[in-house]
Amino acid sequence: MSERTRSFLALLLPAEMVAAAADLQRRARDRFPPGSVKWVDPALFHLTVRFFGDLDRKALLKASSVVASMEEAFAPVTVRITEVSAFPSPARPQVTWIGVEDRAGCLAALAEEIDRRIREAGFGPPDKPWKSHLTIGRTARDRPLRLDPDWTAGLTWPAGDFTIRAVALMRSDLRPEGPTYTPVRIAPALS
Numbered sequence: 001m002s003e004r005t006r007s008f009l010a011l012l013l014p015a016e017m018v019a020a021a022a023d024l025q026r027r028a029r030d031r032f033p034p035g036s037v038k039w040v041d042p043a044l045f046h047l048t049v050r051f052f053g054d055l056d057r058k059a060l061l062k063a064s065s066v067v068a069s070m071e072e073a074f075a076p077v078t079v080r081i082t083e084v085s086a087f088p089s090p091a092r093p094q095v096t097w098i099g100v101e102d103r104a105g106c107l108a109a110l111a112e113e114i115d116r117r118i119r120e121a122g123f124g125p126p127d128k129p130w131k132s133h134l135t136i137g138r139t140a141r142d143r144p145l146r147l148d149p150d151w152t153a154g155l156t157w158p159a160g161d162f163t164i165r166a167v168a169l170m171r172s173d174l175r176p177e178g179p180t181y182t183p184v185r186i187a188p189a190l191s
Contacts, residue, residue, distance in 0.1 A: 007055050011166070012166040050123075062122060076165045083157075091149040168186040
């Protein structure tokens, strides 16, 4: 039996962006009934580019080679926080998230380039189109939640920019107290 590693590829966020998102998460929490959402630990905040699921050793090495191919192959991307919302909709939140965008379209271009390299490595297409978002909370599937669709009204977020400078292959270990993420390989942006 081969060892399998639950993995995903992510853009790592700078500390000041994590702090701003954590503050926004704290304020968004007040809009939900107590205990209705499992809030993500801000130490785990990242932008997922591709979730792989359980990879065997050979596939993990291929995913790691994708990250290695990105080393010094991309420029830092300047992003901003643009909104707070939920999937599938604000009125029926299952995943609460913070929108992250850049003015120049470089973030989407970077995600497309990473996706191209992932496909070339033999992983095939993603299950769903990529949407730049930072997950901050999840509602239990067995306890659907209904909210006023305008629950985000009055929430504000920082107007400043943040710079993303790294892509990483991450290992995800699920534990009763919550997941832990460990970098397997990190690729820095061009200096």
